[in-house]
Amino acid sequence: MSAQHRVVILGGGFGGLYAAKALKNAPSQVTLLDRRNFHLFQPLLYQVATGSLSPGEIASPLRAILRKQPNTQVLLGEALDLDTERRKVILDSGDLDYDTLIVATGSGDSYFGHDEWQRVAPGLKTIEHATQIRHKILYAFEAAEKEHDPQKRREWLTFVLVGAGATGVELAGALGEIAHDTLRRDFRSIRPEEAVILLLEGAPRVLTAFDPKLSAKAEAALSRIGVTTRTNVFVTDIDEAGVTVKTPSGVERIAARTVIWSAGVRASQFGEVLQKRAGAALDHSGRVIVNPDCSVPGHPEIFVIGDLSHFEEKSTPLAGVAQVAMQQGAYVAKLICRRLSGEAKSAVIRPFHYFDKGTLAVIGRAAAVGQIGPMRISGLLAWLAWLLIHLMYLVEFSNRILVFIHWGFLYLTFDRGARLITGSDTLPPVPGENRPTRSEENATVAK
């Protein structure tokens, strides 16, 4: 018997995990490598950052998810380099042989050449980021409660969110609810509802990926829960005491103790390894430009999927969203199965096609906007759709019916039981974090 085909998957996010799951019955030996031992349901990370959910409720151990796949092993480690000749991934500890490689290492925050801002304005990419942001937000209210100087108190109660994409809007909405509902009766000296929540955006409207009508609805919904949206505003500096911005009417300083970054995304560093070792071409945000079958040009045995891939459909690259990664993962797995069965040698393989199920952004309780095909929805309907989709996914992956029940409680009681100030307000050293980021275009940072 000849040795089995070895598939190595780098990254256990949406792309990598879906690929691994779809290879369940493949006649191959599958290894899923990740720096972390869990799959993170990133779309709900903002709920950890705002004290609604605990990390354990939105993350599942990869080993548990893949336990029942005897052909699959999970390995904790980091891919540092690649040997395409000998088909080896160089890890932080040892090598890993592959016959087919799927790279799904995703993306991180980009500070557009201002990495020094990261220290004072964390982004929201990992569990650690989420608890750090939770720490900052909750601590700000506590510090305000102790502060006697009205000016300083106001600085503690000013929250600035840079970037009004889905994450920025979701965080702003949750912050509005914290100030107006959750903490309303918690303090004696301050009134949390006096908090100023500023959502800054360089573009002329929030949620630029959505229809302008939905952007307007989102702005109105945000305004109702006390969030001030400021568009056409470019950040030129961030430090511990606040943010400097360039507006149409000039330069302005906003004094604020809490600044959160949700403005830019950079592709994973492994793109550069592929550029160096496999001759891959990168786009201006560091993503790998792939073939119609998601493989790297000249390397049919290497696939790049998810946020790290630059896949063009109708001359536009697909967005870095979970749906794309999941579909690419499933597609690539199917392609590999076909190749192994010999089918592919004769038949022409159809290129990957993204089926857009729609996009949703949630603003708060019973408030969301979404576009599903030609439909535009908002309000309670959009929110229910959002809830349903996210819960279905969570339940599918981890039987988290409990999260469903928990949410039921939260929405009935306006409570946020997980609003604990734990750890520190700086990040602990996490594998692969805090690497230098690449400089790129950005609508919210002044050039």
Add this chain to the structure above:
Amino acid sequence: MSAQHRVVILGGGFGGLYAAKALKNAPSQVTLLDRRNFHLFQPLLYQVATGSLSPGEIASPLRAILRKQPNTQVLLGEALDLDTERRKVILDSGDLDYDTLIVATGSGDSYFGHDEWQRVAPGLKTIEHATQIRHKILYAFEAAEKEHDPQKRREWLTFVLVGAGATGVELAGALGEIAHDTLRRDFRSIRPEEAVILLLEGAPRVLTAFDPKLSAKAEAALSRIGVTTRTNVFVTDIDEAGVTVKTPSGVERIAARTVIWSAGVRASQFGEVLQKRAGAALDHSGRVIVNPDCSVPGHPEIFVIGDLSHFEEKSTPLAGVAQVAMQQGAYVAKLICRRLSGEAKSAVIRPFHYFDKGTLAVIGRAAAVGQIGPMRISGLLAWLAWLLIHLMYLVEFSNRILVFIHWGFLYLTFDRGARLITGSDTLPPVPGENRPTRSEENATVAK
């Protein structure tokens, strides 16, 4: 109208929180100060350390618990010093005036003069400790899976727990379950059930606070889930590669990558402040020796309750358990109310009396030991009693019916959904942690 009587409570653990709650209707202004913004249900902390529960499930924001007490305010901060003349607590930010002071600052781990061991052998006192220990335990299995050298693999799969009190036994039991049930099918190269779990104790038996018959039952139950108990063993050194012990038959080296400390307790540093400023006498573990009414001799306006107090009943100091702290908190609150109503001036106030409701220690699913009055219980009955008592308490404090449901799931499915490796395996800087500890007697450390 004269100014209201001001009660300041230092510490939001069991003692401080119960005192605050019992002062709900007192004609006084109550301030509860804590370094953290939450009350931690410490008896279940080992379940966070072993991946069964998330931090948010065993901790509740103090502000939420005390929200409906208009006479009570919560303040985040640390008490550094005391001015008994002017009746002021000196905080890290400003002062706090009091008429009556309740000190309930608790205890931490003691390494008996070997503070350098803390870095490699964390104790279990805070949420951060728990996630650090969880990180270490889970990472050890991951590292073993990657390791090819059988000797090194064995070191990763050896877990040493120093000290077989309730915490040590509970951690050991949970570790046994992790290795034998939870992770059983998760790995491909290692067999988690080959893990060696050593519970070291200097005394001749585990759970010395219990009846010897129960100690024997606990040892038998531990043995059934793969925990090796070693008594009469004294630790002489701990480093990254293992533990050196002195046994009746000589000095021995145990190679182990994971060592957890549950051997000693030190009283909070605020005892020394009371010694210096209020002339309080401390016992050999730094606890404040108090009057029969829990006040500091010579200072009827200062009370010390919980782990920091040395309260003698029948010539033995009460143990540092939650029950004692809670009852002392309620007692002191009642005493203050009586004083304020003028009652106390005439009547003699009865001294505090501890009503021992019994002690329980859990070993694993359906296994526990307990003594309630003259009764000795073990097995399923003791476990059900333990479950009932802990859930009642959790529900009382935070309406955590969800934790009940969650546990139901866990016990049915053998799952530990919160087994995430997050943060780092070293502690982040937490307020007031990592202070120098005092040296004291210890049965598990060789002299």
